[in-house]
Amino acid sequence: MAPSYNAKEEDGHQPGATGHGGAGTMTNKKPDNTAFKQQRLPAWQPILTAGTVLPAFFVIGLIFIPIGFILIVYGLTLLIDYTGVDMSSPCYNCSQSYSWNNTQSCTCSVHFSLDQPFESNVFMYYGLSNFYQNHRRYVKSRDDSQLNGDKTSLQYHICTLNRCSKECEPYRSSDKPIAPCGAIANSLFNDTLELYYIDPNGSRTAIPLVKKGIAWWTDKHVKFRNPSGNNNLTVVFQGTSKPVNWRKPVFELDPLDSDNNGFINEDFIVWMRTAALPTFRKLYCIIQKKPNNMTPTLPRGEYILEVTYNYPVRSFDGRKRMILSTISWMGGKNPFLGIAYITVGSVCFCLGLVLLSIHYRYGKRNNSAEISS
Amino acid sequence: MQAVLSSDYSFAQFRFLERLLLVHGRWSYLRMCKFLRYFFYKNFTFTFVHFWYAFFCGFSAQTVYDEWFITLYNLVYTALPVLGMSLFDQDVNDTWSFQHPNLYVPGQLNQYFSKTAFFKCALHSVYSSVVLFFIPYAAMYDTVRDDGRDIADYQSFALLAQTCLVITVCIQLCLDMSYWTAVNQFFVWGSLAMYFVVTFSMYSNGTHINFPASFPFIGTARNSLNQPNVWLTILLTSILCVLPVVAYRFLLIQLRPTINDKVGTLTNHTGFCS
Numbered sequence: 159m160a161p162s163y164n165a166k167e168e169d170g171h172q173p174g175a176t177g178h179g180g181a182g183t184m185t186n187k188k189p190d191n192t193a194f195k196q197q198r199l200p201a202w203q204p205i206l207t208a209g210t211v212l213p214a215f216f217v218i219g220l221i222f223i224p225i226g227f228i229l230i231v232y233g234l235t236l237l238i239d240y241t242g243v244d245m246s247s248p249c250y251n252c253s254q255s256y257s258w259n260n261t262q263s264c265t266c267s268v269h270f271s272l273d274q275p276f277e278s279n280v281f282m283y284y285g286l287s288n289f290y291q292n293h294r295r296y297v298k299s300r301d302d303s304q305l306n307g308d309k310t311s312l313q314y315h316i317c318t319l320n321r322c323s324k325e326c327e328p329y330r331s332s333d334k335p336i337a338p339c340g341a342i343a344n345s346l347f348n349d350t351l352e353l354y355y356i357d358p359n360g361s362r363t364a365i366p367l368v369k370k371g372i373a374w375w376t377d378k379h380v381k382f383r384n385p386s387g388n389n390n391l392t393v394v395f396q397g398t399s400k401p402v403n404w405r406k407p408v409f410e411l412d413p414l415d416s417d418n419n420g421f422i423n424e425d426f427i428v429w430m431r432t433a434a435l436p437t438f439r440k441l442y443c444i445i446q447k448k449p450n451n452m453t454p455t456l457p458r459g460e461y462i463l464e465v466t467y468n469y470p471v472r473s474f475d476g477r478k479r480m481i482l483s484t485i486s487w488m489g490g491k492n493p494f495l496g497i498a499y500i501t502v503g504s505v506c507f508c509l510g511l512v513l514l515s516i517h518y519r520y521g522k523r524n525n526s527a528e529i530s531s
Numbered sequence: 532m533q534a535v536l537s538s539d540y541s542f543a544q545f546r547f548l549e550r551l552l553l554v555h556g557r558w559s560y561l562r563m564c565k566f567l568r569y570f571f572y573k574n575f576t577f578t579f580v581h582f583w584y585a586f587f588c589g590f591s592a593q594t595v596y597d598e599w600f601i602t603l604y605n606l607v608y609t610a611l612p613v614l615g616m617s618l619f620d621q622d623v624n625d626t627w628s629f630q631h632p633n634l635y636v637p638g639q640l641n642q643y644f645s646k647t648a649f650f651k652c653a654l655h656s657v658y659s660s661v662v663l664f665f666i667p668y669a670a671m672y673d674t675v676r677d678d679g680r681d682i683a684d685y686q687s688f689a690l691l692a693q694t695c696l697v698i699t700v701c702i703q704l705c706l707d708m709s710y711w712t713a714v715n716q717f718f719v720w721g722s723l724a725m726y727f728v729v730t731f732s733m734y735s736n737g738t739h740i741n742f743p744a745s746f747p748f749i750g751t752a753r754n755s756l757n758q759p760n761v762w763l764t765i766l767l768t769s770i771l772c773v774l775p776v777v778a779y780r781f782l783l784i785q786l787r788p789t790i791n792d793k794v795g796t797l798t799n800h801t802g803f804c805s
């Protein structure tokens with residue numbers, strides 16, 4: 159066995175090196191005897207022993223299982239598919255008779271009933287399926303500077319000089335620059351949904367739907383801005399044209415409320431936040447809870463959903479849904495995380511038991527200090 | 532003199548050969564192999580997630596992660612920790628390396644990085660990528676925030692997936708490292724902190740207002756990382772990625788301990804942690 163090695167005994171000076179200048183200036187090429195350069199830095203050397211691994215497995219198992227039970231919070235959700243695929247469905251005629259140039263909108267009414275009252279704020283969503291908002295060309299097809307209020311992308315001569323975003327092609331300009339440009343904006347969801355409650359005595363009451371406060375605060379106040387210069391948006395957007403598939407130009411999205419008109423219209427902002435997956439839901443409006451807290455927001459009973467069917471989805475086999483949902487601290491109703499935590503916790507715990515038994519049967523044998531092999 | 536000039540290593544006395552081989556040569560082999568295995572693992576995992584996402588984005592090659600994250604992943608977020616591991620790692624210290632020269636045998640048998648080892652690393656990456664994509668997918672499917680607004684949008688999903696990835700590869704590195712110096716600790720926790728700092732500053736108002744087209748992810752970090760849903764998903768994903776590795780390594784130590792494991796146990800028992 160080699161004796162323990164002492165670095166000070168190392169002969170570091172090179173025989174043929176340097177004698178330039180005589181005694182005292184001979185360069186010493188010996189590396190420093192510091193902990194860093196001699197790789198002796200103080201360190202923690204953990205290894206996987208039974209004493210650390212097995213308790214870790216048990217602890218993880220015992221923590222995850224209760225977390226899983228807490229996470230299974232069930233909210234209430236109601237889903238209504240109103241695409242109109244079957245002949246018997248109320249929106250079938252609207253889905254068949256669709257054409258882009260229709261000036262007359264088609265409306266259909268869907269009856270449904272609630273078996274349980276919905277308490278507290280109720281959120282109404284529209285959902286789409288088989289709609290790939292996450293397709294790469296679609297996701298690129300927007301101009302964030304234009305949406306942030308940059309005026310240069312609204313001016314024709316600048317657009318022809320190729321200074322406004324090329325990503326918006328082919329929805330960049332028709333004869334004038336399109337505002338807002340791009341395929342995402344062009345495919346804005348434009349169905350109108352209204353909800354009516356049918357009293358036991360047969361009369362209909364409209365349920366008030368709040369369409370503000372549905373977009374992220376940062377989107378509404380920082381990311382999306384109307385171009386400045388004039389409070390009258392019609393003047394600001396002069397010289398631009400509306401997107402190809404829109405019925406109204408962007409400054410008429412909500413002419414009665416200047417805080418919700420133009421690029422800062424909340425429906426538009428919610429739509430522009432592209433979804434990650436082909437089946438998604440987007441917030442349409444909020445049904446606020448009653449101020450006295452005594453009556454439920456949506457009592458049990460019969461309801462009618464009135465749809466102004468403007469958005470075609472049958473051509474790509476998509477589906478449209480209206481979703482009513484209550485919200486918990488975990489968000490909407492999605493039991494996946496709760497079930498996953500319970501599963502992983504139990505598997506972990508069982509694995510801990512298996513490893514413990516293996517350790518007792520085989521581990522002790524190999525722990526003897528014979529290393530000669 | 533000419534032999535010295537054309538050689539990789541030169542030394543003056545024969546007794547230095549033992550240290551060169553048994554200590555430095557062995558450590559060098561170990562560090563190289565660990566570095567390679569980990570590097571392949573983190574990059575394969577990073578890439579395979581896009582493979583799974585392809586099934587859900589119409590095969591349009593849409594990236595799961597933010598483009599800035601893709602740029603900075605290998606440059607900033609995971610560069611220094613793996614560098615630290617490949618510079619400082621030791622499985623047993625130099626005294627014990629001298630006392631047990633048969634620790635040198637795995638290097639001679641090419642055990643640490645062979646075709647089998649590479650294949651195991653690729654398999655591990657595939658498993659990790661499945662977990663790193665499908666758990667966030669299922670957790671975000673048709674979900675909303677706790678105030679009813681969107682969280683299943685592309686940007687939040689990207690942020691969730693990339694945070695899960697960074698934390699998981701960090702934990703995997705922690706498992707791979709067997710010699711934790713202060714420098715390593717600084718590199719690892721510093722890189723993780725750097726990830727959050729850079730993410731929050733890139734997704735802040737100021738960067739968007741000045742460069743709207745380059746930094747479109749404004750507000751995403753603030754709006755999704757304050758959801759308990761998101762953090763619970765990150766915790767579940769990291770633990771699920773790492774647990775099988777821990778179980779497998781523990782089983783190997785119990786059932787088929789290598790010389791390194793036995794020496795390592797002895798080292799720990801006799802309190803030789805320097």
